[in-house]
Amino acid sequence: xxxxxxxxxxxxxxxxxxxxxxxxxxxxxxxxxxxxxxxxxxxxxxxxxxxxxxxxxxxxxxxxxxxxxxxxxxxxxxxxxxxxxxxxxxxxxxxxxxxxxxxxxxxxxxxxxxxxxxxxxxxxxxxxxxxxxxxxxxxxxxxxxxxxxxxxxxxxxxxxxxxxxxxxxxxxxxxxxxxxxxxxxxxxxxxxxxxx
Amino acid sequence: xxxxxxxxxxxxxxxxxxxxxxxxxxxxxxxxxxxxxxxxxxxxxxxxxxxxxxxxxxxxxxxxxxxxxxxxxxxxxxxxxxxxxxxxxxxxxxxxxxxxxxxxxxxxxxxxxxxxxxxxxxxxxxxxxxxxxxxxxxxxxxxxxxxxxxxxx
Numbered sequence: 254x255x256x257x258x259x260x261x262x263x264x265x266x267x268x269x270x271x272x273x274x275x276x277x278x279x280x281x282x283x284x285x286x287x288x289x290x291x292x293x294x295x296x297x298x299x300x301x302x303x304x305x306x307x308x309x310x311x312x313x314x315x316x317x318x319x320x321x322x323x324x325x326x327x328x329x330x331x332x333x334x335x336x337x338x339x340x341x342x343x344x345x346x347x348x349x350x351x352x353x354x355x356x357x358x359x360x361x362x363x364x365x366x367x368x369x370x371x372x373x374x375x376x377x378x379x380x381x382x383x384x385x386x387x388x389x390x391x392x393x394x395x396x397x398x399x400x401x402x403x404x405x406x407x408x409x410x411x412x413x414x415x416x417x418x419x420x421x422x423x424x425x426x427x428x429x430x431x432x433x434x435x436x437x438x439x440x441x442x443x444x445x446x447x448x449x
Numbered sequence: 450x451x452x453x454x455x456x457x458x459x460x461x462x463x464x465x466x467x468x469x470x471x472x473x474x475x476x477x478x479x480x481x482x483x484x485x486x487x488x489x490x491x492x493x494x495x496x497x498x499x500x501x502x503x504x505x506x507x508x509x510x511x512x513x514x515x516x517x518x519x520x521x522x523x524x525x526x527x528x529x530x531x532x533x534x535x536x537x538x539x540x541x542x543x544x545x546x547x548x549x550x551x552x553x554x555x556x557x558x559x560x561x562x563x564x565x566x567x568x569x570x571x572x573x574x575x576x577x578x579x580x581x582x583x584x585x586x587x588x589x590x591x592x593x594x595x596x597x598x599x600x601x602x
Contacts, residue, residue: 254602294595301587340579371597378590385586389579
């Protein structure tokens with residue numbers, strides 16, 4: 254419990270930038286140190302706050318995965334954090350939302366298997382939360398445009414490609430971010446883009 | 450035989466009930482025809498689903514028809530999408546685009562309305578945000594589950 258609390262406090266201070274939310278993090282961390290029912294309750298509230306108040310919700314699952322802790326309690330807490338983060342994150346294309354949904358389901362499957370030690374009520378609670386998150390992601394996926402592979406044949410600047418694809422050169426940064434290109438002036442001849 | 454008057458729903462918008470004389474939902478596809486010069490056949494392209502619009506000929510009747518009518522007009526004038534229930538459709542989020550009253554002196558106690566709705570898109574769905582539902586699911590069980598976990602530590 255202490256180890257999980259230490260990890261979660263560190264993670265929340267890394268992800269949350271808002272001053273008021275950071276004050277809440279401190280208060281919840283102190284409450285969690287008391288242990289017992291109320292301590293675990295505060296730990297869960299801290300997990301919720303971390304997912305809910307993270308400045309960049311898209312970065313949360315990766316940040317959670319960087320943590321080197323294999324205890325069932327940490328994985329349960331991590332699922333709570335990720336469930337709250339994924340419903341706030343932005344998904345530019347259908348593909349992104351589907352990938353996030355698969356990641357949440359895979360994470361939840363592991364936790365469901367381990368949460369048996371806490372009883373059926375705990376599993377039902379986790380299933381309901383993961384269910385809401387995956388349902389939301391499915392709905393988001395249905396509303397987004399699919400991602401497509403674009404073949405230009407010759408290297409072109411990202412602004413020109415964005416203008417050709419969407420009629421808006423301002424969306425060049427989307428192409429650069431999506432393909433993790435370091436040289437936006439010479440884009441790869443084959444890259445991924447949200448369908449125009 | 451089926452008793453239609455009992456199996457159809459009572460229509461309402463934003464919780465304000467009204468009676469339906471006629472309803473005309475319009476659904477379809479946005480199809481563009483490319484008519485190429487000199488071509489003998491035209492190409493058609495499906496551009497996706499058309500936004501659903503719903504025309505309703507509604508009415509309120511009875512001794513309190515004026516009160517019911519004013520309530521319906523206020524519901525239609527309020528900002529944002531809300532739940533629209535029609536006799537043979539399950540509820541869906543819709544914007545009210547127009548609400549025109551038709552009261553006649555020879556039909557006292559009966560006020561007809563012509564309503565026009567448009568189905569609300571995902572971005573404006575009311576109270577259906579994932580975060581709200583997730584908070585509800587979290588709050589429902591967090592106390593009990595915390596006690597169960599604490600017992601195992």
